[in-house]
Amino acid sequence: MSRLNELRMIARVAQMYHVERQRQADIAKHLRMSQATVSRMLKKAQEEEIVRTTVVAPSGTYAELEAGLRARFGLTEAIVVECSEDRDGAIMARIGEAAAHFLEATLQPEEVIGVSSWSETILRMVENIHPMKSGKAKYVVQTLGGMGNPTVQMHANQLTTRLAKLTGAEANVLSAPGVAQSREAKLVLLGDPFVRETMELFGKITLAIIGIGAVEPSGMLARSGNVFSKRELADVTEAGAVGDMSLRFFDSDGKFVKTPLDERVIGITLEELAKVDRVIALAGGQTKTNAIDGALKTGVIDLLITDKFTAQRLVDTEGQRNAAE
Amino acid sequence: MSRLNELRMIARVAQMYHVERQRQADIAKHLRMSQATVSRMLKKAQEEEIVRTTVVAPSGTYAELEAGLRARFGLTEAIVVECSEDRDGAIMARIGEAAAHFLEATLQPEEVIGVSSWSETILRMVENIHPMKSGKAKYVVQTLGGMGNPTVQMHANQLTTRLAKLTGAEANVLSAPGVAQSREAKLVLLGDPFVRETMELFGKITLAIIGIGAVEPSGMLARSGNVFSKRELADVTEAGAVGDMSLRFFDSDGKFVKTPLDERVIGITLEELAKVDRVIALAGGQTKTNAIDGALKTGVIDLLITDKFTAQRLVDTEGQRNAAE
DNA sequence: GATTTAAGTGAATATTTATTCATAGGTGGA
DNA sequence: TCCACCTATGAATAAATATTCACTTAAATC
Numbered sequence: 001m002s003r004l005n006e007l008r009m010i011a012r013v014a015q016m017y018h019v020e021r022q023r024q025a026d027i028a029k030h031l032r033m034s035q036a037t038v039s040r041m042l043k044k045a046q047e048e049e050i051v052r053t054t055v056v057a058p059s060g061t062y063a064e065l066e067a068g069l070r071a072r073f074g075l076t077e078a079i080v081v082e083c084s085e086d087r088d089g090a091i092m093a094r095i096g097e098a099a100a101h102f103l104e105a106t107l108q109p110e111e112v113i114g115v116s117s118w119s120e121t122i123l124r125m126v127e128n129i130h131p132m133k134s135g136k137a138k139y140v141v142q143t144l145g146g147m148g149n150p151t152v153q154m155h156a157n158q159l160t161t162r163l164a165k166l167t168g169a170e171a172n173v174l175s176a177p178g179v180a181q182s183r184e185a186k187l188v189l190l191g192d193p194f195v196r197e198t199m200e201l202f203g204k205i206t207l208a209i210i211g212i213g214a215v216e217p218s219g220m221l222a223r224s225g226n227v228f229s230k231r232e233l234a235d236v237t238e239a240g241a242v243g244d245m246s247l248r249f250f251d252s253d254g255k256f257v258k259t260p261l262d263e264r265v266i267g268i269t270l271e272e273l274a275k276v277d278r279v280i281a282l283a284g285g286q287t288k289t290n291a292i293d294g295a296l297k298t299g300v301i302d303l304l305i306t307d308k309f310t311a312q313r314l315v316d317t318e319g320q321r322n323a324a325e
Numbered sequence: 326m327s328r329l330n331e332l333r334m335i336a337r338v339a340q341m342y343h344v345e346r347q348r349q350a351d352i353a354k355h356l357r358m359s360q361a362t363v364s365r366m367l368k369k370a371q372e373e374e375i376v377r378t379t380v381v382a383p384s385g386t387y388a389e390l391e392a393g394l395r396a397r398f399g400l401t402e403a404i405v406v407e408c409s410e411d412r413d414g415a416i417m418a419r420i421g422e423a424a425a426h427f428l429e430a431t432l433q434p435e436e437v438i439g440v441s442s443w444s445e446t447i448l449r450m451v452e453n454i455h456p457m458k459s460g461k462a463k464y465v466v467q468t469l470g471g472m473g474n475p476t477v478q479m480h481a482n483q484l485t486t487r488l489a490k491l492t493g494a495e496a497n498v499l500s501a502p503g504v505a506q507s508r509e510a511k512l513v514l515l516g517d518p519f520v521r522e523t524m525e526l527f528g529k530i531t532l533a534i535i536g537i538g539a540v541e542p543s544g545m546l547a548r549s550g551n552v553f554s555k556r557e558l559a560d561v562t563e564a565g566a567v568g569d570m571s572l573r574f575f576d577s578d579g580k581f582v583k584t585p586l587d588e589r590v591i592g593i594t595l596e597e598l599a600k601v602d603r604v605i606a607l608a609g610g611q612t613k614t615n616a617i618d619g620a621l622k623t624g625v626i627d628l629l630i631t632d633k634f635t636a637q638r639l640v641d642t643e644g645q646r647n648a649a650e
Numbered sequence: 651g652a653t654t655t656a657a658g659t660g661a662a663t664a665t666t667t668a669t670t671c672a673t674a675g676g677t678g679g680a
Numbered sequence: 681t682c683c684a685c686c687t688a689t690g691a692a693t694a695a696a697t698a699t700t701c702a703c704t705t706a707a708a709t710c
Contacts, residue, residue: 031431055340055376
């Protein structure tokens with residue numbers, strides 16, 4: 001019986017605190033006890049489940065999928081965006097918006113941003129960033145050379161420049177092709193002082209924004225603008241690669257896949273990426289699902305922004321192997 | 326769209342704070358924002374009803390009835406006890422237990438307790454009090470003389486003495502009948518130095534424990550032990566009295582009813598009672614409902630302890646008149 | 651386009667809450 | 681009955697949270 005009276009009292013205290021929003025000191029005075037006791041009663045009220053706190057996710061948000069992604073891949077954070085249809089265009093737009101919002105909200109002063117320029121999703125992100133008046137970031141560093149024809153390469157530089165302008169940072173473009181003609185050609189290009197200067201900043205990057213690419217005839221070929229030969233692509237596939245970040249490949253287990261191509265790519269390596277404080281990956285879409293799954297397993301990524309359909313597929317995938325790092 | 330992203334973020338913060346029980350500073354660090362912002366987001370989460378806190382009353386407690394009583398009668402507190410049947414014996418036992426628990430939990434050091442001795446419910450309370458080793462109260466003052474035959478009078482004194490012993494206080498009994506034979510007899514009795522000493526303490530009482538009596542042939546007559554004549558009782562009834570506290574009467578509107586009897590009663594007055602810091606009334610039962618209703622309307626009572634049946638009747642009673650003081 | 655108004659931010663600070671500490675009473679075993 | 685141990689308490693204090701302040705930027709109005 002005395003326990004019931006005690007619970008009765010606890011319930012009353014909980015009522016006064018949570019519903020009537022009185023301060024503990026006032027409740028204590030009212031009931032002639034110490035504030036410490038009120039605090040303890042409230043703790044007990046939690047334990048006894050006399051007070052219950054529920055967090056309701058607003059519709060259009062996917063807290064559960066996010067939690068699932070975090071748990072499955074050991075991510076620091078995950079953002080799953082609403083998306084009406086499972087179509088690449090729509091998905092990129094939504095991810096870009098969310099990424100822009102996230103960047104604006106969490107960008108630190110003096111940040112060194114690395115951006116793997118050739119990704120349409122990242123482009124969408126940049127389009128959605130509002131100019132920040134007080135220069136927040138320090139440098140924006142392009143982490144992969146331009147791709148394909150000079151026009152597209154120009155575009156990539158512009159993306160970097162624009163992001164730098166929006167964040168009030170200094171732009172460090174990588175005035176080189178993403179893929180050199182040969183190992184020797186790469187060495188020559190690396191001799192350029194501007195290229196070298198930018199690449200030396202790779203180690204200083206505090207926030208990297210990257211896209212994830214899928215390795216499969218259509219995707220890869222389309223993106224590469226024919227800089228890789230069919231033969232080379234076949235090699236990559238045979239080596240087990242399922243996707244790339246900045247043209248660095250990994251397999252479905254998240255293991256890095258070394259290929260002769262590495263010798264020709266001018267851009268950040270996965271090892272360098274792994275050392276960056278925050279690595280944010282932007283990717284979604286049916287065709288990229290496997291690539292994203294592998295990318296997450298590399299342990300390089302801290303935060304993934306994706307769409308609800310892809311998130312669902314990533315969480316569903318039955319692979320008993322335990323998640324990344 | 327940005328609003329959705331903001332809500333998404335708020336929901337995530339709420340999740341981290343309420344479910345994962347992380348500190349605001351840690352959440353802030355994780356999401357790269359200031360603790361102040363996290364605090365604000367959590368506030369917003371409340372407003373947006375993303376977090377909901379519910380207080381569930383443990384079964385066997387009647388938070389709603391208590392709230393109803395408080396609202397209707399302007400009480401500081403109300404305690405409604407579980408009770409299996411609407412029968413006086415059972416009700417008194419439960420109220421007594423609850424009162425004992427409440428007293429133990431909230432008794433202040435140096436308290437001067439006034440106790441209107443002749444009430445079976447109060448007796449039950451005293452029976453349930455555990456002895457308090459460290460003398461908590463200062464005095465226990467009997468606020469109404471004994472009633473009826475000397476044996477019963479003795480009993481009343483014992484109740485006071487016992488309560489004093491249990492609370493480690495000094496007992497101040499009122500060695501006089503509760504009702505003198507006449508106005509003159511009362512004056513003589515008041516001349517007694519011990520009686521006077523006790524009555525002078527009435528003004529010092531910080532906590533009064535009283536019962537509520539019903540005015541109706543059976544109740545009143547039974548209690549009075551024939552000290553009041555039929556004629557006198559009829560007068561009281563005609564004056565509109567519905568009940569009494571310490572033999573001081575009031576009507577159904579809570580207005581004090583002065584009667585010739587007042588001249589004969591040796592005990593605390595309602596005016597004196599009104600000045601006491603905490604007045605705790607113990608009463609329940611079908612027959613006392615109207616008396617309790619009137620008593621609460623006097624505005625003298627700060628805290629009522631009653632049973633669920635009586636509480637229900639008190640809250641239900643439709644009297645549009647607005648509640649007490 | 652200029653100017654006022656409103657809204658949002660982090661650092662500093664005030665306020666509120668949780669915990670530690672010292673103490674006291676209760677409990678159960680020898 | 682006495683002792684060891686456990687629990688509960690309030691005062692003091694540590695820790696955590698809310699608010700103020702000064703400032704910046706976005707939006708609204710002229």
